[in-house]
Structures are given as C-alpha cells and as structure tokens.
Amino acid sequence: MLHTNLSRLLASGGPKRLISTVNKLTTVEVNDKTGIAILTMNRPPVNGLNLELLQDLKSSIDEIEGNKSRGLILTSSSPTIFSAGLDILEMYKPDMDRCRAFWSQLQETWLALYGSSVPTAAAINGHSPAGGCLLATSCEYRVMVPKFTIGLNETQLGMIAPQWFMSAFLSVLPQREAERALNQGRMFTTEEALRVGLIDETANSKEEAIEKCAAFIGTFAKVNPLARSLTKQQFRAADLQQLKNGRKEDLEKFLFTVSQPALQKGLGIYLEGLKKKVKKQ
Numbered sequence: 244m245l246h247t248n249l250s251r252l253l254a255s256g257g258p259k260r261l262i263s264t265v266n267k268l269t270t271v272e273v274n275d276k277t278g279i280a281i282l283t284m285n286r287p288p289v290n291g292l293n294l295e296l297l298q299d300l301k302s303s304i305d306e307i308e309g310n311k312s313r314g315l316i317l318t319s320s321s322p323t324i325f326s327a328g329l330d331i332l333e334m335y336k337p338d339m340d341r342c343r344a345f346w347s348q349l350q351e352t353w354l355a356l357y358g359s360s361v362p363t364a365a366a367i368n369g370h371s372p373a374g375g376c377l378l379a380t381s382c383e384y385r386v387m388v389p390k391f392t393i394g395l396n397e398t399q400l401g402m403i404a405p406q407w408f409m410s411a412f413l414s415v416l417p418q419r420e421a422e423r424a425l426n427q428g429r430m431f432t433t434e435e436a437l438r439v440g441l442i443d444e445t446a447n448s449k450e451e452a453i454e455k456c457a458a459f460i461g462t463f464a465k466v467n468p469l470a471r472s473l474t475k476q477q478f479r480a481a482d483l484q485q486l487k488n489g490r491k492e493d494l495e496k497f498l499f500t501v502s503q504p505a506l507q508k509g510l511g512i513y514l515e516g517l518k519k520k521v522k523k524q
C-alpha cells in the first residue's frame with residue numbers, strides 16, 4: 244500500500260523538485276517525497292545515442308548515484324521513441340578519433356547503468372531498437388507502452404551485437420529465446436515482449452509506466468540498501484568484469500568493424516532506407 248501511494252504521488256506530479264537541468268540532452272528530476280529520480284533522454288528526433296547524449300547520460304547516472312536517490316527511472320521526452328539506439332551517423336563515414344571517443348563513452352555509460360548501485364527501471368514510452376534495448380535491458384525492470392517495438396536488431400544492419408549487449412539481454416531472457424532473437428535481429432511488439440519476458444509489465448501511458456516503475460522501486464523500501472546493492476552487484480559482477488577486462492580489445496574490434504568497406508556500404512543503404520521512408524509519408 245505504501246509503495247502504491249508513493250508511486251501514485253510520483254506519477255500524479257506531486258511535489259517535484261528539479262534537481263538538475265545542467266546537461267543539455269538529459270534531465271534529472273527527483274521527487275522530494277519519494278526520493279526517486281526520473282532520468283529523461285531529450286535528443287530529438289529519436290534519441291539517437293551519439294557521443295554527447297552518452298556523456299550526458301553518464302553524468303546524470305553519476306549525479307543520481309551521488310544524490311542518494313532511492314531509485315532511477317529511465318525514460319524519454321519523445322512521445323513515440325524511447326531511443327533509436329546508437330546514432331548511425333557516429334559509425335557512418337566516421338572521424339576515427341571521435342569514433343574512438345564515442346565507443347569508449349558507450350562502454351563507460353553502460354558500466355555505470357548496468358552496475359548502478361540504485362534500483363533502476365525503464366519506462367519505455369516508445370520504440371526501443373538496438374542500443375535503446377541495451378539501455379532498457381540494463382535496468383532491473385521494464386514497463387512498456389503498447390504499439391511500439393523493442394529488440395536487438397543488429398544482424399538486420401549487418402552488425403554483430405557485442406558480448407556485453409548480449410549479457411544485458413541474457414540477464415532478462417532465457418538463453419534459447421535470446422539466441423534466436425539476436426540471430427534473427429528480431430524486434431518484438433510490446434505484447435510479444437511481455438509474452439517472452441523481455442519487459443515486465445505494460446502501461447497505457449508514459450505516466451502509468453513511470454508509476455509502475457516507481458512501484459517496483461518501492462518494493463525495496465524495507466530492504467537494507469547496502470545488502471540490496473551488494474547483492475545486485477554480485478549478480479552483475481561477471482558481466483561487468485568481462486567488459487572491464489576486455490575494454491581495449493572491444494574498442495579495437497569496433498573500430499576495425501566500422502572501418503570495413505562492406506559495413507560502410509550496408510550502413511549507407513540502411514540510412515538511405517530510413518530517409519526514403521520519411522519522404523514517402
């Protein structure tokens with residue numbers, strides 16, 4: 244009951260204090276009463292994860308870790324897109340120095356979100372392909388609004404999702420389901436995602452999704468915070484360590500992959516397809 248009241252208060256727009264608007268592409272709002280922080284991505288039109296959005300996400304996660312928030316809810320300011328995943332323009336005909344900084348920042352941001360000491364939940368209020376799905380599956384709980392899609396579609400772009408994308412996916416889905424979906428590059432509708440367990444709940448609106456995420460975070464109200472966070476970290480330690488140990492190699496593999504002419508050709512065709520779709524409408 245207490246949890247439900249807390250989450251209602253949060254969703255009803257009860258007393259809210261804007262703790263930070265420092266970052267250009269993210270905002271953090273901490274509810275005074277519940278202590279839960281809402282981290283909103285705001286990079287129109289599709290929250291493409293470019294270097295700057297990844298930097299802002301990391302600094303917002305750090306801020307939430309530092310201000311003793313009771314939990315983190317990740318969402319988007321767009322009414323139809325949670326995140327379109329990695330900004331393909333960071334990988335298409337890239338400046339290699341920037342590309343290096345981009346991938347290193349993606350690693351850094353993922354380590355911070357997946358390894359966050361506070362309870363995390365994603366209010367998925369729009370489409371969530373590839374890197375968007377990575378963000379959602381790195382959280383501990385997912386609530387999604389109907390009529391959108393989520394999944395790791397990398398193979399559809401001729402790419403291979405790195406091992407740590409798979410780790411986050413596998414922390415949510417059974418191996419058989421995850422392997423098949425990754426090989427197919429499958430995008431799940433909200434209803435399909437619920438059926439396989441890729442999301443935990445559905446909600447009819449962003450507000451309801453945030454309310455349900457807050458209710459999840461509320462389930463830890465009576466649990467010792469240190470015991471909870473150390474338990475979470477033990478569960479995730481092997482996945483985190485695997486990337487920490489292999490960061491340099493992972494970066495080099497990525498740089499090698501994006502510098503392949505065949506990949507560049509494929510990305511060019513994919514981008515063209517996205518643009519043609521816009522012109523048709």
Ligand SMILES: CC/C=C\C/C=C\C/C=C\C/C=C/C(=O)SCCNC(=O)CCNC(=O)[C@H](O)C(C)(C)COP(=O)(O)OP(=O)(O)OC[C@H]1O[C@@H](n2cnc3c(N)ncnc32)[C@H](O)[C@@H]1OP(=O)(O)O
Pocket residue numbers: 288289291323324326327328329330331332370372373374375396397400402403404405406492493494496497500501514517518520521
């Ligand atoms: C060890 C490692 C070794 C090797 C690994 C190597 C490589 C693997 C690396 C990384 C894995 C990749 C991860 C990714 O995240 S790749 C990105 C995948 N994302 C997608 O495929 C999504 C594509 N977008 C869409 O499907 C739709 O845009 C979407 C459903 C999200 C929204 O549809 P809507 O109709 O609302 O908008 P659009 O008109 O399609 O788009 C508006 C505008 O935005 C541009 N756009 C969309 N998505 C992206 C993107 N991901 N990056 C850049 N730009 C994007 C789109 O072209 C439109 O642009 P414009 O015409 O200029 O307005």
